[in-house]
Amino acid sequence: MKVVITVHGEDVDPEDLRRWLGRDPALRGKVRRAVDPTPRTGTMGLAADAVLALLAPGGVATVLAGALIAWLQTRKGSRTITITRPDGTEISVTTAQVETGDARDTEGLVQYIAAQLDAAETPSRQGSPAGQPDSANAPEPHRPGAAAREQ
Template sequence: MRIGLTVRADERNPSPGADTAGAGPDDLRRWLAGQPGLRGRVRRATDSGPPPGAMGAGTDVILALLEPGGVATVLAGAVVAWLQTRRGSRTVTITRPDGTEISVSSTEVGPLDAQQASELAARLAAALEPDARAPEAGGGGPSDGVPPAS
């Protein structure tokens, strides 16, 4: 299963003293590629520019190839950990092959303790599984479509 990941910096509401330059898609790609369970499964998309005739900048997309056997769990845990260790406000949007998007923000993930972060990663991994139903909107939690940690 091919998963797309994009990173967006929140320029409107940066954290005080935040370094917004070093925590973009290339940083996340390197972080993910360094995870033992994801090595060889993560790359930069080559077709991430705007469609022909469209205006605007292209989006840097990271592609991750997932298969059964816990790879979704490794990816979800790595994304949550990456967000928790970055300064400034970032949002990672994960797009499933069916077009379902799940967004996780560092401002909402950062304050979670280890148990809550682990629970969020488990719910995110479950949402990435090929047979997962589309997440319900309006959860109001740390991410769009992933229920908040208790």
């Protein structure tokens, strides 16, 4: 599955994100700068600041999600990463969602993103195996202040 990753915000360098992702052994060779010299009729083509990731079954979605969250956590300023699945579904994460979370919140966000990516691989499944969240039952991403409101 090919996903398109775009990043927007303060002092954004998509090449920095591509290099970061490429350092992970599980993602090495699967991430590259987006180049689409001939967009299809009626489309605008890929954004010049996009990164393409080729994901294979077997947990690579979790590795990608974790690497994206780690990249956001190590950058200052406001940023938004948007992952676009082949079906056009967009999954967006902002620095506000990862700044205030503890390790459990961060892990939940990683698992949520991975589940959304994996959902693109199995769009026709009916429900999910016992104990495995499907996209409808995936945990909500962390929202700053949510814990305070729930208490």
